Amino acid sequence: MAGGTLAEQQAEQAGRISDEMARQSIEHQQALQASAEKRWKVAHEGLVEIVRSLDSDYYDACQKSGHAIEGFDDETLHHWIIFRVKSLQTRLSQTMRPDNSSILQSQLDEAIRKIEDLQKEEKRLREIIGGLQAENRQLTTHLHAIRQVQRPAIPQEESQDGQQPEVQQEHSRIVEAEPDWMKEWRSSRTFAKESAAIILMGETGKCLRPSLVDLLAKKLNLSANNSSLSETFNRLINFDTQGGLIELLHVFEQIGASTGGNRPDILRLTERGQQVYQWLTGKVPVENEYERLVRRHKTPEHTLLNIQAAEELVDVGRYQVTEQAPDIHLPDGSLFIPDLVALDPRTGEMIFVEVERQAGKDRAARVRKWKNVLNATNGNIYVVCDNVECQRAIQTEINQTLGDARFNSHLTNINSLRNGKRGQDGSIWLSVWRGR
Incomplete structure (x- = not known):
């Protein structure tokens, strides 16, 4: 065939797709991480401003000593603000005597009100910072997972090259x-x-x-x-x-x-x-294809469902699916093994897709599974099920398992897709829930 065999063309195209998937996904996640860090910086500056308002002399002294308040971590600023607020409250209570004038009483009331407002603002900023830190950790984990998607490609090719003489001999x-x-x-x-x-x-x-x-x-x-x-x-x-x-x-x-x-x-x-x-x-x-995948998946039925899910993602969803998803080691030491890895060409986002036949009976194992999925996907969960009954059961299982965690879920099922059903936005995803 002109221009190489179909296999060579597919291999070359797969290589280009893999490189582009990694590049676009890493850029996407780095942009999200930069946004989270920018929002944290604003919240941190808010805490610094509270310190300046409570004690400008202390703020200036720190600046002159070479230990600027801006360089303090959030926990240190929090403890200082709490200490300073309590100190002010003590001083205010000591100045309150029966013979105080109405003007002094009004000043004291106003001061107490300001302190209460500062306490509320400090609490609000700490909540924002906590949320941003959690978001940043999740983004870092997701970026860590995405980078590992490409790592097996080189060793796998080297391994094939190393085994080539034996294969050729066989x-x-x-x-x-x-x-x-x-x-x-x-x-x-x-x-x-x-x-x-x-x-x-x-x-x-x-x-x-x-x-x-x-x-x-x-x-x-x-x-x-x-x-x-x-x-x-x-x-x-x-x-x-x-x-x-x-x-x-x-x-x-x-x-x-x-x-x-x-x-x-x-x-x-x-x-x-x-x-x-x-x-x-x-x-x-x-x-x-079947012999390659059955070594990785639980049963022949699950292997077949993975093959069918990949075909639906490509044919109906217009995704680009990688040849084989790698094992991904998360920063906390846990192992995440996605069923499929796909690139959304509309957004450049790389997604990890789980393929399910039924909700699991081992509660502890399923909790670990969905928490790993949550961490590795930055809270963007994608699941392909075999039928609508399974889809509903998995949605319930995810909601119960993850509880108050913030996540977006996208579920679909092969039976409904084959019957022509589509999501409200016309996509392959029939059930979309956004909690972030």
């Missing part, structure tokens, strides 16, 4: 001369479609039959409803008496899917099919 058992059946197949009338399907699976690693049919239709410039496309995969499953070039994986105990209807067929190249791909392209096929 796949070097390629017969230089094609067997007779291969020559006969090349001359058959179905070769064009069947070879295109083999190359498609080898280049992309895609495994879901409906997705493969759609991709093959685009590759051959045909309608996805063309029955010959699905029949092409059937012929490859039952290729000849020696076996198929692709195979159907039987990994589910039940046929019905919680997303509605039946579960899609999961296909992969057989060992013979991988050999054919190498004869056709001279390259080693990409690892099958």
Whole structure:
């Protein structure tokens, strides 16, 4: 193919997308962090102004001594203000005698009122500072998580390079001369479609039959409803008496899917099919999508749901999804393992997406999970569920688990999306709750 194979083009495009995702997301989070720090500075200056108002002589003395009040931390300023206010209250109470004039009494009342106002303002500023410090910590954690998203990319490539000789040795058992059946197949009338399907699976690693049919239709410039496309995969499953070039994986105990209807067929190249791909392209096929992801996820059902969720994010939500989400180590020592990492091209924001089939029964584990999600996402929680019942249960679980924490939640479910439902803003997210 001109300009490189589909796999090379996809790899190059994925690299560009990954770099752009990291750059835009880091810029976005750095801007938020800078805003939080600016708001904290305003609140800190408010505390300094209270100190100046309470005792200008002390303020000037500190300035002249080289220990400016502005350099004091918020906790020190708080304790000084409390001490000074109590001192003023003591002095005021000592001056209050029965023979005081009405003018003095009025002055005392006014002074007490000012002290009370200052105490309220100091309390308000401390609350603002506390909130800004918490927000800054959360932003720092989120930025820490985003930076780790890109770290596995380089080691993974180095690892692949390091293993390349072994991989090449394993796949070097390629017969230089094609067997007779291969020559006969090349001359058959179905070769064009069947070879295109083999190359498609080898280049992309895609495994879901409906997705493969759609991709093959685009590759051959045909309608996805063309029955010959699905029949092409059937012929490859039952290729000849020696076996198929692709195979159907039987990994589910039940046929019905919680997303509605039946579960899609999961296909992969057989060992013979991988050999054919190498004869056709001279390259080693990409690892099958299902086999790569099932090692990471809990069950075949959860693995399938992750694949489907990623497709919905791309096809319906217009997100850009990374190839594989890394393990993320948070500053507090906890481990956050997102199901999917995606870039919102409209805002440049990188989001971590959880994929759920049902609310968990292990309360302690679920509390840890959602608190890790809260910290790693800066309170912007995104969840894709299998159906509306699960979506409602997960929303309740999140609300109960996080309690008074401030967060935004965005939930959706695959079954409703496939039935054409969209959020109020026309987006993929059917339930949006903003608490920040």
